[in-house]
Amino acid sequence: MSTESRILCPQLQQKVMSADEAAAMIPAGATVGMSGFTGAGYPKAVPGALAERIKAHNATGAAPFRINVLTGASTAPELDGKLAEVDGIELRLPFQSDPICRDRINTGSMNYTDLHLSEVSQYAWSGFFGKMDIAVIEVIGIREDGSLIPSSSVGNNKTWIEQADKVILEVNSKQPLRMEGMHDVYYGTALPPHRKPIMLTEAGQRIGEHYLRCPIEKVVAVVETDSPDRNSPFKKPDDASRKIAEHILEFFDREIKLGRLPKELLPLQSGVGNIPNAVLEALDSGPYKNLTAYTEVIQDGMLKMLKSGTLSVASATSFSLSPDGIAEFEENIELYREKIILRQQDISNHPEVARRLGVIATNGMIEADIYGNVNSTHVMGTRMMNGIGGSGDFARNGYLSIFMSPSTAKDGKISAIVPMVSHVDHTEHDVKIIVTEQGLADLRGLSPRQRALEVINKCAHPDFKAQLLDYYERACASGRGMHTPHLLSEALSWHERFEQTGTMKPE
Structure with a gap:
């Protein structure tokens, strides 16, 4: 199935552009929520294009171009590695496993906030990370009504889409479209004192929706990709x-x-x-x-x-x-x-x-x-x-x-x-x-x-x-x-x- 056939919303078909064009919408100093969790479902093209832009900018001797990067957990070299390599990350949270990021964290050239993963969304909604400027989210398809078919990770994507002023979508045709229906996105969370019980009493229960909601007017760019997740082989048990x-x-x-x-x-x-x-x-x-x-x-x-x-x-x-x-x-x-x-x-x-x-x-x-x-x-x-x-x-x-x-x-x-x-x-x-x-x-x-x-x-x-x-x-x-x-x-x-x-x- 072609990438084009996965963008079924007419309004969003009009916003398809290159990764370079989409990356140009991310300004220096921005707080960016990106999809991705343990090397799955992260954006594959926009971070690399942004890294090239940062590299070119910093070569001019101008004030350093850096952004704050918030994800679900660790990502991959195409995101963490490339942005860290050009010294493009001011703050990283809530988890990482990239060797270049690790080196910059331990030499003090990158700020890092290590958080319990369950608390990240609450922190964002409480304003502890400041205003979120842009979300860059990988999906495997866009439906006619603009709802999004999540990719191989869900992570904090719901929160980033809700919090961000603007949203950039990467539609990845490498991910199997047959994953549709596997996801369960719950829209019943709230901050205290308005919380209600999470009514999950069995691991296999579904309490949410198959799709991510995203206001069409928030989406400023749609980028087509065809790239696999990071997939490192596991060693045989010693x-x-x-x-x-x-x-x-x-x-x-x-x-x-x-x-x-x-x-x-x-x-x-x-x-x-x-x-x-x-x-x-x-x-x-x-x-x-x-x-x-x-x-x-x-x-x-x-x-x-x-x-x-x-x-x-x-x-x-x-x-x-x-x-x-x-x-x-x-x-x-x-x-x-x-x-x-x-x-x-x-x-x-x-x-x-x-x-x-x-x-x-x-x-x-x-x-x-x-x-x-x-x-x-x-x-x-x-x-x-x-x-x-x-x-x-x-x-x-x-x-x-x-x-x-x-x-x-x-x-x-x-x-x-x-x-x-x-x-x-x-x-x-x-x-x-x-x-x-x-x-x-x-x-x-x-x-x-x-x-x-x-x-x-x-x-x-x-x-x-x-x-x-x-x-x-x-x-x-x-x-x-x-x-x-x-x-x-x-x-x-x-x-x-x-x-x-x-x-x-x-x-």
Whole structure:
């Protein structure tokens, strides 16, 4: 099907133009809301054209041309990478994973606001980001009445369209039009004190509309594209990932036998990456049937589970598929359209819904300390990696919050279990389970000192276990306080040692 046939609204057919022409409508200093979530559904042409314009402008020696970029989550090199490369971003939020962005954030040349993904829409509506000048949104089609068929992510698109003074649409013919009907856009949200309950009691419920509403008069440009989403291949699970998955499945089996989980478990939330995919793969090979997912992202592992019947329905806000995953999705799209629901992220990540459904949240971490605090974002306490994403939305509000990591990094030079985390994203109060390939620590109902021994004995690598026990025992003997014993002069010494010598191991 041609791109032209996807623009069925006569008024918007008159606004078709090139990416360069559309990018010329974005002024320096603008706040721009762009579609995109984990490398899916982001604009493919306008950001690159804007980057070229910024590059040419800055070459003249004039005042720097920069914009504020707001998205759903991470995007791709065609957006984040190109704009960061020409130093075109003043402020970026709420999440990113681009190496050029990361470098600019950590050198201080780009401001970055790391937010819980469920709160971004509320922040925008409350005015904390100021006026939104323009929204640049990818869709897969425009209907006769001007309503929009969403793309492979919904993210914050509803909010950006509502908030922006002007809207630029990219109509991407590479995305399969057969996705139409998969989306569920809810128009019942409001700010306090006018909020009403989000009436989702099952992961597979639909409460909204298939399409995005957009006043035709707001649309200033329509750009035709034919480009795929970013689709990085997933690595095959390594030994550590498989062992982590085994520990989690053994835990699920035990919880079912104890009557604390039903045999269908509870709705699954899975972070993005190789370890979460290993967990999904293990679930698919186990005895489970008719599981459900209430999560942010549909990964390859969930497609396999939907196809096999292990998973009956998956609710998310976006895809994050490998090339093989995209091929599988497009080949069997009719099957998946009946089992997948894509919502906006203030619903997919809504704390009220996560608490009501009793979500089982599984997310990665950079490090955890002996008392159960988790660092998801900062390397050695100061250098931003990607951001908190939606992990906090689900960790605090889910029935189970599971954080996973190999027990070491950098060829064994870094321990993922440390005396005190160098940055806290998830406090000990929100962390229920910590898992490494060494074992699983169930922290529920334990006091701080009990948690410390559970984490050290179950999760620490043998190369660091004795060192952690020594720290803990000396902290207890210090007499400084026995509720959460610490040696303040040593609590971050492991990180300092790595910075100075390249390893956390003592000489």
